[in-house]
Amino acid sequence: MEGDIAKAEKEGVDIIFSPSPLEMYPDGFQSSVKIKEITRYLCGKSRSGHFEGVTTVVAKLFNIIKPHFALFGQKDFQQLAVIGRMVKDLNMDIQIIDVPTVREPDGLAMSSRNKYLNEEERKSALSLKEGIDIAVKMVQDGEINSQVIISALKKLILSYSFTSIEYINICDPLTLEDTDIIKEKNLLAMAVKVGDTRLIDNCLLRAGDRDK
């Protein structure tokens, strides 16, 4: 928290709102906001109830702060999609702005979790971005079969030490349902454990990219 406050101050932040769990969930609290379909896939598959907690607390924060806009990172693409769906479905008057993933110089997507990686794991963590680059290249070279790409990525990522794959999916970026054939715009999303640390990364794949 202290580190985050220091960073926020450096960026010119005027106010930090950081309520306690008891303030947010007092005795008798029993309400929830749930997005039913797009929470079933990707991270939602293994993390039961996770997105219900996210949408409930974000709905509360929106009602307390009444912001004109709110920013969410593209790295957690599903979270962004779920929040976007909530805002649209429940008519919340808030503009959701998606922030592109920021990467370390070697390509690793920045995350508060990266600090848990030891030196060897840090090297293996690069397999996610390497997989993304290879997938983009395969699509550019004409591959449109999702399973062919996913198989190649699994092989690549598992060739690194300490890696285990939770999921690698190619899906529709709106419904998050798997797509067998890459068409206009598809999401490649993955969750990989490196040692004990769960990392996620994603990118958009476009079949049209091969014409560039």
Added chain:
Amino acid sequence: MEGDIAKAEKEGVDIIFSPSPLEMYPDGFQSSVKIKEITRYLCGKSRSGHFEGVTTVVAKLFNIIKPHFALFGQKDFQQLAVIGRMVKDLNMDIQIIDVPTVREPDGLAMSSRNKYLNEEERKSALSLKEGIDIAVKMVQDGEINSQVIISALKKLILSYSFTSIEYINICDPLTLEDTDIIKEKNLLAMAVKVGDTRLIDNCLLRAGDRDK
């Protein structure tokens, strides 16, 4: 709808917001607001999913209209409690105002459903208010055992023609959980079918009333 518009105009209403189902639930809609505990009792017991639909649409209407206050009738006490819980739990900046039940001269609680009652059923519909009056009298006379009161009411209401009881409960007005002994403030709530028409009514019982 025409009748409602005429009534609203007569009362000086400037704007009626009446969206179509498709405007409210467009293709892809998949979000819901759920109040988990107090929706389990009373009407929620037999009407599965009913309150989830109510809270979802009311949350949407609140976000669209952004009212300073909203009025709900005490006749549907549970709906009032559920909306109040949602507003509190999700930090909605809206004041909920509860409107006392309005009754016909003979005591029947006003409801859009009363028009479905035929002449004979209309007479039997008075059993709800008669039950309430008797319960209040019993508590005034010193009765504090909920089951004794409920049994008396069941007997009374079933002595009328065309009546069947869905529930008669005495419960905590905040949690809606049954209370065996009447203490400070308790809710007496009932749902009774008269012919094919489901009627509800309720009142607050106070053990202290017997001192008056």
